[in-house]
Amino acid sequence: MPELPEVETVARQLAPLLAGRRIKRVEVLDAKLDAGALGQVQGWTVAEVFRHGKQVALKLARTRGKPAEQFLLVHLRMTGRLIWTDSTAPPEPRHLRVRFVLDRGSLLFYDPRRFGLLTLKECLTDDSSIGLDPMTPSFTRQALGGLLAGSRQPLKTWLLRQDQLVGIGNIYASEILFAARLHPQRPAGALSADECARLHRCVQAVLKLAVKHCGTTFSDFQDAHGVTGRFQRLLQVYGREGQLCKTCGGEIVRLVQQQRSTFYCPVCQPAGQ
DNA sequence: ATTATATCCTGATCGC
């Protein structure tokens, strides 16, 4: 369940390892990942590595011939992992889906459940379907209010929508709503100005804190070196059904919304306004 | 137009 903080962590760690590296060879071990298209990044050089929504983006530059650029987007989905290794020995084959052999080291894409996706794009700014990134200056209280307006979806469901805000998944949706003291079933478009301001502040605060702690490792997430995140110790509600609320001592409740678990504290997050 | 549901996929866990 890599969400914004986990993807940000991976991108930041890969950046210095991959910058300037040339892709010598691509081995696609899962036919589902479209071998033909991926093979064409061979010979290209990694210019930048950054996060794009929930995806890790590699900006590639062609160093020989006519100058050109393209972007390799890696969506980790549920169980995808990008691991960098300096070893020339054959990598662990279990769940290995793609191997990029570089002029120094290799970038390995592991994905047990095969939900992950690799795509190539000429340009990243051309898709209008992607939502606002809450880590950018454009994410203002007013912008959030504008997006929420008119929606009758429950807040928790709305926070998962990548066409509105990018980067929030099932773990941080619960954590953000707890921090904002908002009930997950409240209609998204019905918040008061004060509640909207709280939600805005908590989206930023929770994601920022999680990034600082290199994300959450709940089951599968590991960073570029195969190390786990530290945010799980700071989780207030996610995965804590039946345990005591760290704020009020009440019991954390699990709720199912859209076939997904939501965790909240009924005392700290009352149903009324 | 908006919102809800089924689907993909496999490892871990659960109950008998």
Add this chain to the structure above:
DNA sequence: TGCGATCAGGATATAA
């Protein structure tokens, strides 16, 4: 101890 059933959820396609 073994084994089938269930659960986990990001995003898309399809249905309502």
